[in-house]
Every structure is written in structure tokens, then in C-alpha cells.
Amino acid sequence: MSSDPGTPAPTLKSRIHGCLLGGALGDALGYAVEFDSITDIRQRFGPQGLTGLGDLSGPRHFSDDTQLTLYTVDGLVEALEWANAGVGADVNACLWLAYLRWLVTQGEDAGPSAPAPQPRWIDSNEVLRQRRHPEKNCISGLATGEMGTTVRPVNPGAKGPGTVMRSAPFGLIPHIAPDAVYKLSADAAALTHGHPAARQSAGVFSLLIHRLVSGEGLREAAAGVTAHAAALPEAAPELPERLEAALRLAEKVPVGPEELVQALGSGWTAEEALAVALYSVLATLPTGAADAQPDRHFRDALAVAVNHSGGTDTAGSLAGNILGALYGEDCLPVEWLEALEAPEVIRGMADQLVKVTTGEG
Incomplete structure (x- = not known):
């Protein structure tokens, strides 16, 4: 269980909703700048910079x-639906088909060699059909029409944050081994990005979410995945x-945005985005039970994650994912949720993941 003072023990459903909604809130905040x-x-x-929606x-x-x-949630849900029906499915193929459907929403074409996936509920939501500055490596990797693998990756040199930014859902699936979480995430990253740092960042981030959902404290989980990465x-x-x-920077007196970028990078690569997000949640972690206010931690961490010169949407998204997985929905500021774009779509996908993993309606 968590050893961080004051950390609650939310339900899996609350953690799933918290992680996906928290990521969207951080994404929206960072995307604005x-x-x-x-x-x-x-x-x-x-x-003070941007402090809230x-x-x-x-x-x-x-x-x-x-x-x-x-x-990513949709691809995992489809694979789990097949598994629950007693039919084996290639998880990475389900994810590739899901990403190909997203590619179509962006006005792009994977060419005649790629399969034509059958539409699913997620595709009917107009908000997901908007082009919001998609990372070029995600587009180009999928547009090859080839299913990249770790052995034969597409975009061999690509190490942008397009892998890590989509990988929280792998950590939300209960009852699978940590090694399986890592492998599922890293394999899916290879669908678009070939650089080892991009794949490994995605796997390590998913493993962090998995450890938090399993009840581990934030400091312990962060130290554990850092050791795993090495x-x-x-x-x-x-x-x-x-x-x-x-981790070292988070032990110091809070640093300013300029020193943050100098020490960790601007977040335009997968490992930099993950490092900025990790620093943001650790540097703002309450030190005692009396100070443990999940919504305050969320606000403070997101302010750090998005106030710098760099990839603020991904840093914000990852920080929101982390804290939502840690605290569940309790950490999400109510007025932020009220301002969030299309929360019903995010909750709809969260509910699908809850149902297929726990049987809850």
C-alpha cells in the first residue's frame, strides 16, 4: 500500500476515471501554451504563469x-472483449487498428496495404476528429501502412513524446504482471517510433501508472521505475x-522554469517529457498528512508541468495521468472538470475499460 502521507486508497474505477480525466485536464492546460x-x-x-483552466x-x-x-483504451478494450469471449487476439494488432482509425480522423491515409478497420463507438465522437497538432512521427509511422515492431520498427530514429503521451492505459489493466505491462506498452510504441528511448519511456511510464494503481506510493514508484529503466x-x-x-531535482528547493528545462530538457522527446512530468508531481508532493490535499497537489503539479518553454501539453498530460492514478477522481478540481472539453467522451471510454476489466456496468 501507499506510504505517502495522506494518500487515499481509491477504487480501481476511480483511478481509471481519475487517470484519463486528469490526463485530459493537464493536456488542455498545457496545450493552451x-x-x-x-x-x-x-x-x-x-x-505565476498559467495556473488553471x-x-x-x-x-x-x-x-x-x-x-x-x-x-489506446479502445484498442485494449477490443482485445479484452475478445479475450472475455474466449477468443485470443493479438493485442498489438488491435492497437494498430485503433491507431489507424485515429489516423483517418486526422485526414490521413495509410495506403492500400493497410487494413480497413471496422468502426467502433469511439469513432463517432466529433471531438476526436479534430486535428490538434498531431506529432509528425505518429502520423508518418502509421501512414506507412506497415505494422511496426521492436525488431522491425517504422521511423527508426523517432524519439518524440508521441509514445509516452498515449501509454497510461496499459498501466490501468488489473491482474497482469509488471513485465507484461511494460512489454505491451513498449511494443505498441514501436507502431510509430523506432528509437529505443521512445519505446522504453512509454514502457516505464505505463509501469509507473501500474505501480500507483497497485497501491504503491509516489516516491517509491518513481524510484522503482527509474531503477527499472537503468x-x-x-x-x-x-x-x-x-x-x-x-528525482535529484525534486529533492531541492523548487526550481524555476529555466532551471527545470536546463536540467531535464524541454519535453520535446519522450524521455524529457516523462522527466518533466515526474519532477512536477514529486516536487509538489505534500510532506505530511496535514498537508495532504489531493486537489491542491494536482493544481500545484500541473502549474509546474505547463509553465516552461517546451512540450507543455505532454508534460501536463503525463502529470495529470500520474496524479489521477494515484488519488483517483478526488484530486481533480471541480471547476476544471466543468471547463473540460467533452468529458462525456473521456468518461465513456473510461467506463468501457472499467467494464471489460472488472465487469462493473
């Missing part, structure tokens, strides 16, 4: 991070280096 420098952010919102006067859209996360066969050195730097 994704291409702004920290100087621009301060000019727009004041010296209420600061935004325009649309509170989420990005392709949330779209692809929900399509021990991987053929480990990409930049991943454990960034994660170890995030």
Missing part, C-alpha cells in the same frame, strides 16, 4: 495526446539519466 516561451506565458498570465478565456481544447490515449537490456542511456535527474 504549447508553443509559447516562458516569457510569453508570463506576459499572458502574470508572473479558469485563466483561459478561449477554448479549453485537449490535444492529440488525449485523442491517442483514448484510442536495468533494461540495451537501455537507452538518456532515459535513466533524465529520470535520475528528475
